[in-house]
Amino acid sequence: MTSNQSDRLEQAKALYAAGQLAFEHGNYREAVSSLEAGSQLAGGATSLGGMIQLWLMNxxxxxxxxxxxxxxxxxxxxHPDGEVRKQSQRVVEILKAPQLKRRADWVTPIPDLSNLEAGNENRLTLSQYGSTKATPKAISLPPSPPEDLSQINTRDNGFLWIALVAIILTLGGLYFL
Structure with missing residues (x-):
């Protein structure tokens, strides 16, 4: 491989990375231009060129x-690369699939903030989207009457003492091991 080819390959990899980053940040036009340039530098029949073109397709x-x-x-x-062929076929199937209709109540509208200028009088506020519901007030419960200790069944407390002794003996036995 000559130095010119290795330089072209490095430039293609750099453009590929820049295109991926732009795509992931939502800058699709910038991603298209970077990926198109990277695809031309890498060559369409190479594995790298195929991966760049997959990203370009998206x-x-x-x-x-x-x-x-x-x-x-x-x-x-x-494409000569089998993995690129398989992935492109999957993506094309998805792209050709019919769009499902969505009910209006399933979709939350997101306002377009691209036309918003600094100092513009048309500021977005929550009041434009309807009033918020008032928070409910806490309801205080009446205090419960104190328990009558003479009504409590204490016969079952013997089991608690037996269980406590069994736990202490078990822990003591483990300590001496």
């Missing part, structure tokens, strides 16, 4: 480019 889908993701996945189904 980044395409996350960046709302599903047709490109499916096309790349179908291309990867013919």
């Amino acid at each position: 980044a395409y889908f996350a960046a709302n480019r599903p047709q490109e993701a499916i096309a790349l996945g179908e291309k990867l189904a013919k």
Whole structure:
């Protein structure tokens, strides 16, 4: 391997790592650009190139480019590396699966904070999402009357003494072993 090829391989690995990091942080456009550049440097038929393209396929889908993701996945189904082929087939099946319909009460809306500017008068507050319920007040229970000690059955206390003696003898026997 020449130094030029090893430099290209190192650059491809660096772009692969940068693309993975961008993808994991939700920066899908940045991930797509890093992974595309890394894929070109690594070469599509190599194991590293296949792994980069798998991540690129996921980044395409996350960046709302599903047709490109499916096309790349179908291309990867013919990749020389068996593991890349198998994973791409699984991901393509998932990408082609029909979307399930969700009921509106199952989904919690998340406000878009990208248009929010510093010092903007339209601040997000909890009051925009309905009032919060008041916390219930603690209910105090009336004090219980004191126990009448003459009503307590003390005949069963003999068993407690026998159990206590048995425990002491057992611990004493273990101590002398």
